[in-house]
Amino acid sequence: MVTNLKHQHLYFLLLLFCFSPLCAQEDVTALENQYYRLSDIPIPEDIVLEVGGMAFTEDDQLGIATRRGEIWIVDDPYLKKSRQPAFKRFAAGLHEPLWLTYHQGAFYTTQRAELTKITDTNQDGKGDLFQTIYSWPLSGNYHEYSYGPLMLPDGDMLVTLNLAWIGEGASLSKWRGWMLKINEKGEMKPYATGLRSPAGFGLNAEGDIFYAENQGDWIGSGRITQLDEGDFAGNPSGLIWTNEPNSPLQLKRKIFPDSVGLMHEFAKNISSLKVPTVWFPHTVMGISTSEILSIDTDAFGPFQGQLLVGDQGHSKIMRVFLEKVNDEYQGACFPFREGFSSGVLRMAWGSDHSLFVGMTSRGWSSTGPDMYGLQRVQWSGQTPFDMKAIRALSNGFEVEFTQPVDREQASNSQAYQMTGFTYIYHRTYGSPIINQQSCPVVKAEVSEDGRKVRLYVDGLRAGYIHELKVNDLHSQNGVPLLHPSAYYTLNNIPEGEGLDHSMMVAQQPAATENVARSCGSDPSKNITEMPEDWTDGPDVVINIGTKPGLKFDLEQFEVTEGSKVQLVFNNSDDMLHNLLVVNPGTAEEVGKTAMGLGLEGTQLGYIPDSEDVLYHTCLLQPESSQDIYFVAPKAGDYTYVCTFPGHYISMQGTMKVISRSTAAR
Amino acid sequence: MPGKFRLFTIGLLITFACTQHSETDEERLSDDALPFTTLSFSNLSEFRDVSQNNWKTASEVYANREEEHHLETHEGNGILLNQPDDNNQANLFTEFEHGDIDLTLDFLMPKGSNSGIYLQGRYEVQLFDSWLKDSVTYEDCGGIYQRWNNERGFEGKAPAINASKAPGLWQHLFIRFKAPKFDESGKKIANARFQEVILNGKVVQREVEISGPTRAAAFEDEKPVGPLMIQGDHGPVAFKNMKYKTYKDQALSLENVTYQIYKGAYTNTDTLESLQPIQSGETDTLSYLVSKENALYTLVFKGEMVVPESGDYLFSVQSGGPSWFHIDNEYITDNDASNNYDHHGYGKRQLEAGQYPFTLTYVNLVPWNKSVTLSYEGPGIPLSPLTTQSSGVIIPNIEPITIKVAEEPVLQRGFMIHHDVTKTHVAAIGFPEKINYAYDLKNYNLLSAWRGEFLNVTEMWLDRGERQLEEPLGAPLEISILPTVALLSRQNAAWPDSVTADDQVYRNRGYRLTDSNIPAFFYTIGDVEVEDTWQPSPNQEGLVRKLNFTFHQSENEVYCLLASGSHIEALPNGSYAVDDKRYYIEDLQGENNQPVIRNERGRAELLIPILPQNNQSQIQYSIIW
Secondary structure: OOOOOOOOOOEOOOOOOOOOHHHHHHHHHHHHHHHEEEEEOOOOOOOOOOEEEEEEOOOOOEEEEEOOOOEEEEOOOOOOOOOOOOEEEEEOOOOOOOOOEEEOOEEEEEOOOEEEEEEOOOOOOOOOEEEEEEEOOOOOOOOOOEEEEEEOOOOOEEEEEOOEEOOOEEOOOOOOOEEEEEOOOOOEEEEEEOOOOOOEEEEOOOOOEEEEEOOEEOEOOEEEEEEOOOOEOOOHHHHHHOOOOOOOOOOOHHHOOOEEEOHHHHHHHOOOEOOOOEEEOOOOOOOOEEEEEEOOOOOOOOOOOOEEEEEOOOOEEEEEEEEEEOOEEEEEEEEEEOOOOOOEEEEEEOOOOOEEEEEEOOOOOOOOOOOEEEEEEEEOOOOOOOEEEEEEEOOEEEEEEOOOEOHHHHOOHHHEEEEEEEEOEEOOEOOOEEEEEEOOEEEEEEOOOOOEEEEEEOOOOOOEEEEEEEOOOEEOOOOEOOOOEEEEEEOOOOOOOOOOHHHOOOOOOOEOOOEOOOOOOOHHHOOOOOOOOOOOOOOEEEEEOEEOOOEEOOOEEEEEOOOEEEEEEEEOOOOOEOOEEEOOOOHHHHHHHHHOOOHHHHHHOOOOOOOOEEEEOOOEOOOEEEEEEEEOOOOEEEEEEOOOOOOOOOOEEEEEEEOHHHHHO | OOOOOOOEEEOOOOOOOOOOOOOOOOOOOHHHOOOOEEOOOOOOOOEOOOOOOOEEEEEEEEOOOOOEOOOEEEEEEEEEEEOOOOOOOOOEEEEEEEOEEEEEEEEEOOEOOEEEEEEOOOEEEEEEOOOOOOOOOOOOOOOEOOEEEOOEEEOOEOOOOOOOOOOOOEEEEEEEEEOOEEOOOOOEEEOEEEEEEEEOOEEEEEEEEEOOOOOOOOOOOOOOOEEEEEOOOOOOEEEEEEEEEEEOOOOOEEEEEEEEEEEOOOOOHHHHHOOOOOEEEEOOOEOHHHOOOOOOEEEEEEEEEEEOOOEEEEEEEEEOOOEEEEEOOEEEEEOOOOOOOOOOEEEEEEEOOEEEEEEEEEEEOOHHHOOEEEEEEEOOEEEEEOEOHHHOOOOOOOOOOEEOOOOOOEEEEEEEEEOOEEEEEEEEEEOOOOEEEEEEOOOOEEEEEEEOOOEEOHHHHOOOOOOOEOEEOOOOEEOOOOOOEEEEOOOOOOOOOOOOHHHOOOEEEEEEEOOOOOEEEEEEEOOEEEEEEEEEOHHHOEEEEEEEEEEOOOOOEEEEEEEEEOOEEEOOOOOEEEOOOOEEEEEEEOOOOOOEEEEEOOEEEEEEEEOOEOOEEEEEEEEEO
């Protein structure tokens, strides 16, 4: 169970990723705000609006379910009548409702134990009839969250059940790890499994079902997956129920070794295994995907028909373009809007096509600093210059832009960098990026209308994620590209012409099979064996663990300058953490730099190459630990911080180094 | 009124200790603790001679809860009781004397009565009929009575909450008392102290120091030991299951303790013997902190244990990894190789006074789970750790999050502990009248009821809420939950124990809120529609339950389970005392439906067949506690 991080080796090419605006987030937020304006909906002070679900009523009021079990109705969410809209309590006493749906005069939600319908039968503005549509057993584990219902056009409802957490995900009671289909009469049909933490799911414009998954055991990174009846989406814990007579699949848990290898290869032999439709590379495209919402209008800008995907930990919303190749969905994800005030869990469309965003960060902190919040995104009417879509071709990609491009810049193949990579499919929590390989863009052809660029790409691999970075591209009107990166999940390569190799310049793919050590770039800052000259051992041993809610269990410790310190960091949490000792006053900056590392971040364990980073552990798996050894620096208040993206805000402590003269007194 | 009293005991009388479960370690199971000494109530021989005749024994008692000082008895033994009159009202003293003591007992207060337990004959925990009082003082049940000087009272401490039950019901009391301490010259160096007083499952006093004897003590002075005194001059009272453990100022001591640390996790002692430790040394305390290893190590303590007095010793190990304990090379206990620090392994051994070698072994598997605690209990020695406090797991203090009830009833769902098991489908309901109950939404029956403040939800709403628990703020009356309604093929068919959530036995179910926000739970079982409503009874004495049934051509007979327990008594006033007088069922109104008491697998059940009239039926009754 204990990960031995001491003997892994460092072999990877440092790729230059950090010229993207990810390194300068505040600028992006300001630019995004020109097109998609963010505003607060003021919450009365006495309401703890930890948003679990949101739904508009037929009267265009906004219903909000909270994690404390209340349902509030906001009368004027558009702030047409007042800058402080009235919140009226419709219901209370529910057990952590994490969804809200409004259908034919009633609210529907899931509590931990059941799917519930709530009706105001006497029209006094308060729910008075609470009907249990369907109830399920619970083991009592805190991680058994329940989500839904998503109302389907035929009136059937979809519900998903989160796995328990017992050091790994586990299905301790029936249908945990499943999506269930339930009708109004309470008849239930298990629909699909392989789910781990399915907080978000929705329909695209065609009415197909997609669910969002978070990194974890068996899940190398965040992703969305299209689900049909009988599908298995990857985490095998829920398979223990496939012996049940109503299970739509017979796949068994026991065929899964602890480390499978590559998911898309394994899927070739397992018909029910559904590979992810679109991967969201961890920490680059969020860390915890949440709601999925389809853009069914052109009144929200140029992205009609695409999906929005929220992210709780990174307080942002991303965008997905989908297409079908070989009759299966695949596509690309793009940054869309960041800078929300708390963890983005839910989204809902207002009747004016503005987007309402409901947030919570209790227990899982977010880059947005507030404990909860309610915000609104409105399209300004201006079209951003952005990549609108990426379509796979037999020998490359077609990139569609929202506006005509600068022809000269866009036809230069050097403006495009493409890298293929994937994740390991294994029982371990998360995955390093593996099999990373650059894919030379050998030619770029701009379409007649200037809105599309056809990229001829060498080295495409089916089953791999393909990162596209665009350098210094402007629109025909001279506006720089708002978001220059995108990630296309190339499950299938369309049939057709291959690459004409006469086009290839003298450029060879820089193939780099690498093993990520996830431990920074300077081994001298990560001494994990006691130095041999410490013949009397360390002067002091400091034990630091983690607490739920992204905290260290030790807020402060004191050492004398020049003393030999053994620091033991125990990651007892259910997510990845590291520990960096940084120069006084630099934790914020180092934390932000770590967030901007991009794909490289995974390989470096989110440990930036910075003079302010003095000593650090590697990025540690849940339930593992590492000892590091260092000599205490000169007196001062140093910070120790976890720089896993989003954690630095709350996960900090102080190492007080006292001078020898003080210590002697 | 001698002779007129009749006790209707219907069903099997099962000798069963009080079924209430406390929330602390007061009554660990018999394997998990050395036995208490039981005060025999077969006669009064355990007590000092009393010249007056107010104290006697009985086999059964009955106190009409509505009649002042009423207490009727059935000749026999097993119960100690006091029935004072003008000439007979002596206090009762035990033959034994005590210093530090754990005392546990059940008591039954007649209406308006008053008594008290005086530790060492000097320091009183008040017993009083404080039922339904909104606010409580030192004079109320569970209070530490005032001291008295110069016509003036001082000190004294009110119980934290009013945890009292109705007159005529058995109530449970646990007292952990520390006697005053004196130096060799006889000078007092530490005050007497009530470490913990638990009334009906709720801690009502914690760490209360008293500077001297309380009012009406039998002795003015303070001494290391004294007899237990039960007050007899203020009214009738009955006791049963009175048990104690007394403690002396002695302890096991450790000598020549060494430790050895081995790299790696070894659960085989023979393997360990063959290995070289990576670190070893002498130590004066037992704590995992002697090891600087991070994980995957085995820590062995060896030393000698000086046993002060011959007798039974009970050892307990608990740790965040496998641990085991040997004395004199003989296995005593292990923790079942658990990684859960809350899991105890117990082992008992008879030891003669003297010196014994011991070995404590602890295997650390995971770094965040470092903890090992070895505790013991012995003759005259309370449960005490041999390891240091920092070697265990320390629980932090948290400011609680509570839900208060204002003008309207409040409902909150969550998990709730019931008879030590976490129930996951629970609705807790609090009324402005300060009556609260919890309802099980799997079996559609009452889970527990309590008076006073409503709910602590800290474990749901703080951080991730890892236990998702809602906890009653008052003393809970835990009811044995069986489904309320069943369709039986015949009257003597077995009552179903439970219904699992995914059986979907109940259909068309949920609850509706009345205009005044009172929940009415409803469901359909078979083809019978049931509606179940609970409201505070007048005067806050308990809860009134109304069950409405609507029939649609039922083929089975429909029965309703009003109560179950070790036994159920029909009382002279037409009400029932359930589960050895834990609560009353009163005012049963069932139209033409007649209740029956039956026995099933050692369990008494009060059933009522539901006979429809025009496809309707209604049952109503009160639960009083």
